[in-house]
Amino acid sequence: MTYTDEHLRSYLAGSLDSETAQQIEADLESDPILEQRLLALEGLLPVVQQGFAEIPDADHLKQLEDKIFAQPTPANDHAAAPTFVRTWSTRAATLVIGLAIGTGFMYWADDATDWRQEVASYQALYVKETIASLNRSEDELKQELAEASTAVGQQLNLSDLNDLEGLKLLRTQVLGHEGAPLIQIVFADPNGAPVAFCILKDTDAAGTIMQSTSLKGMASADWTGNGYRYLVIGGQNQSRIDTVAEQIHSRVL
Amino acid sequence: MYFGKKYQKRFQSDLITIMPRLWRFALSLAGQKDLADDLVQATCLRALERESQFQAGSNFAAWTMTICRSIWLNEMRSQHLRKTGQLDTAIESSLIDPSPSPETNIFAAEVFKQVMRLPEGQRSVVELVFVEQFTYREAAAILGIPIGTVMSRLSAARKTLAPLKQEQAKQMKKGELA
Incomplete structure (x- = not known):
């Protein structure tokens, strides 16, 4: 079935009739182009991205990174690569x-x-x-x-x-x-x-x-x-x- | 508790590169900053242990996030549930400091808060599709659910988050007028 942008916008807004909505979801399984068209119309995408733009905090992430990768390992044991070393x-x-x-x-x-x-x-x-x-x-x-x-x-x-x-x-x-x-x-x-x-x-x-x-x-x-x-x-x-x-x-x- | 194996520098560097994305996804699953830290740590170590299983050319972020989801569902979530008795985790709203006065920051903080208030299932799908920009199909694979479930969770989340879109439109209009 071919869908217009109007169909797809209605689907995303939750206002499309249930039969067509179900058909879209079924077609998504095998239609990557339909998937791309829908994603392009996702109006909430830039909004939600704005909410996560500063997440995670860079300092916090650096601390976590140091914690995880500061472990001495067989490979770097003598090379003193770990942070604490x-x-x-x-x-x-x-x-x-x-x-x-x-x-x-x-x-x-x-x-x-x-x-x-x-x-x-x-x-x-x-x-x-x-x-x-x-x-x-x-x-x-x-x-x-x-x-x-x-x-x-x-x-x-x-x-x-x-x-x-x-x-x-x-x-x-x-x-x-x-x-x-x-x-x-x-x-x-x-x-x-x-x-x-x-x-x-x-x-x-x-x-x-x-x-x-x-x-x-x-x-x-x-x-x-x-x-x-x-x-x-x-x-x-x-x-x-x-x-x-x-x-x-x-x-x- | 974890014991290190052979850490390959290149692989480690790849993990560091995707860590912001991994942390956001972990947060969407766990709902709390400290749990997200633990989850990311466990995921990185598990990924390092399974380095040989990663197929070159496939999506590294998706592979890592699949490990993350598996650890959360099979190990950490049940522990957390036993400890707190809560099916869903508490929401941490202080991750974005709303104190800086620009309205955009306040709006970003509000968006973040609203997303984090979604149920865990919706939250993780929203994070993968809207923030990390995975396709519906990729999000379904990472979460180990049918694409139809991804769509129904997104549909529910869209309804909850719809007012934010209107708010953003208002803000943009204000900005244009200013």
């Missing part, structure tokens, strides 16, 4: 102080700009024997967590660190990175191999979603939120690390 690269990374394992602060840093790489370098030195002799009582573990909570400014509970894919909590240390407190919580996996959950205070950090990455040959998952950076790292079982990270994320953040 670029931010970190602007900071001085020169402080190298020795170890004070157990009770004090331990600072370490080198020219690397990504804290995860530095943590990974440290974690890579851990072997089964490193943690085999760690045997804290529940009270000692609670005490260490309390001290870590105070140092980093985030409440860490023993209950949040239990039932994590068979991991056994062994020790919590207060470390430091570029002057900021860094908490290292050490676990043994079911085979006795070391796994660590680390928290770095960084009030400037933009929130990022969880990202799984291989660091120094170890499985890891990290995310950022509420002014903290988080990293779970250890072993080669990425699936377990991802699950542990998800569980911790749901309890801690």
